[in-house]
Amino acid sequence: MSDWMKRFALDGKTALVTGATKGIGLETCKVLADAGADIAAVGRDRDGLAEVKAAVEGKGRRCAAISADMATNDGPGHAAKDALAAFGTIDILVNNAGIALIDRLLDATIADWDQTMAVNLRAPWLLAKALVPAMIKKGSGKIINISSQAGVVGLEGHGAYAASKGGLNMLTTVMCVEWAKHNIQINSICPTVILTPMGEQVWGKPEKGDPMKAKIPAARFGKPIEVADMILYLASSASGLVNGQSILIDGGYTAA
Numbered sequence: 001m002s003d004w005m006k007r008f009a010l011d012g013k014t015a016l017v018t019g020a021t022k023g024i025g026l027e028t029c030k031v032l033a034d035a036g037a038d039i040a041a042v043g044r045d046r047d048g049l050a051e052v053k054a055a056v057e058g059k060g061r062r063c064a065a066i067s068a069d070m071a072t073n074d075g076p077g078h079a080a081k082d083a084l085a086a087f088g089t090i091d092i093l094v095n096n097a098g099i100a101l102i103d104r105l106l107d108a109t110i111a112d113w114d115q116t117m118a119v120n121l122r123a124p125w126l127l128a129k130a131l132v133p134a135m136i137k138k139g140s141g142k143i144i145n146i147s148s149q150a151g152v153v154g155l156e157g158h159g160a161y162a163a164s165k166g167g168l169n170m171l172t173t174v175m176c177v178e179w180a181k182h183n184i185q186i187n188s189i190c191p192t193v194i195l196t197p198m199g200e201q202v203w204g205k206p207e208k209g210d211p212m213k214a215k216i217p218a219a220r221f222g223k224p225i226e227v228a229d230m231i232l233y234l235a236s237s238a239s240g241l242v243n244g245q246s247i248l249i250d251g252g253y254t255a256a
Contacts, residue, residue: 007238011036014087015235016131018070018079018123019097021048023196024146027224028094028231029063030055035232038062040083040090042097044069062087070097070123071115080130089138090131092235095124095168096146100198105159113160120164125171128186132179141184144234145172146227149192149250165190169246176244185243187234192250193221218251 001009015032019025020041026048029039033056041052041063049065056063064086068079083090099119101112124145135141150158151165168188175186193203193212199221203209213219230249233239248254 008232008236009036010092010232010235013037013091013235014040014083014089015092015094016040016042016079016083016090016127017094017096018042018127019146020052021045023198024191024194024224024227025094025096026052026055027228028096030059031225031228031232032092032094032235033059033061033063035236036061037092037235038087040064040066040079040086042066042068042070042079042083071099071118076123076126077130080127084131084134089134091135091138091140092142092144093127093131094144094146094231094235095127097123098146098148098198100158100161100202102157102161102202103159104157108160116160116164117167120161121167121171124168128175132184135184136179136182139183141179141182142235143172143175143184143186144231145169145186145188146231147172147188147190147246149190149248149253151188152190152246152248153254172246173244180243185234185239187239187242187244188246189227189230189234190246190248190250191222191227192216192248192253194224194227195221196224215256216251216253217256220251222249222251 021043053063053065069075148165150162172188
């Protein structure tokens with residue numbers, strides 16, 4: 001194996017991926033398994049979990065399919081416990097599960113606000129809280145939080161979503177400040193619209209999507225594989241000095 005391939009290889013590593021049954025999560029499980037990692041795939045869709053398990057095992061890697069709801073108080077802890085029971089250790093945590101309940105601030109409900117914060121912001125903290133002690137003991141670890149371009153710039157109708165993702169970016173920086181000394185790298189990825197099922201639901205109609213594309217210099221939305229490849233980089237030893245960053249994958253949206 002060439003030296004550059006070794007730097008990106010994940011042989012002997014285990015990764016927990018939330019929101020693993022579709023979109024960015026499913027693609028991430030496949031990419032990390034391709035690189036050599038065993039996968040703890042977390043989601044609510046049992047059929048989707050069976051699909052990702054088959055995909056990972058088809059690449060010769062182990063996969064623990066874990067059913068858990070990130071919106072609940074106990075779901076993240078149960079997911080972490082089941083993953084540790086399956087593999088003994090988790091080297092890479094990918095906090096990918098997220099929801100977007102789109103509404104203007106004056107029309108948004110308390111229930112939607114609370115659910116958004118629970119899934120997008122509280123669950124990543126609870127999962128890290130459950131898994132980081134073992135990373136500290138081992139002296140290494142990787143946490144990749146999937147945030148959003150909306151956590152960096154304002155977007156009409158995305159008040160709760162943007163607040164949750166902006167909070168996730170700040171949580172990422174504090175995680176870095178507290179845990180970098182233990183050789184744990186924590187970064188967030190902030191994509192523009194990615195053509196996942198959720199992205200299609202919000203932006204799929206031309207009357208909604210076309211004006212957004214017009215603001216992106218690359219003139220297109222992203223693909224799940226483009227985010228998964230960045231996750232692979234951040235999960236690998238190649239990114240050892242990258243820490244506490246919110247990395248935009250936005251086709252130039254924030255540069256325009």
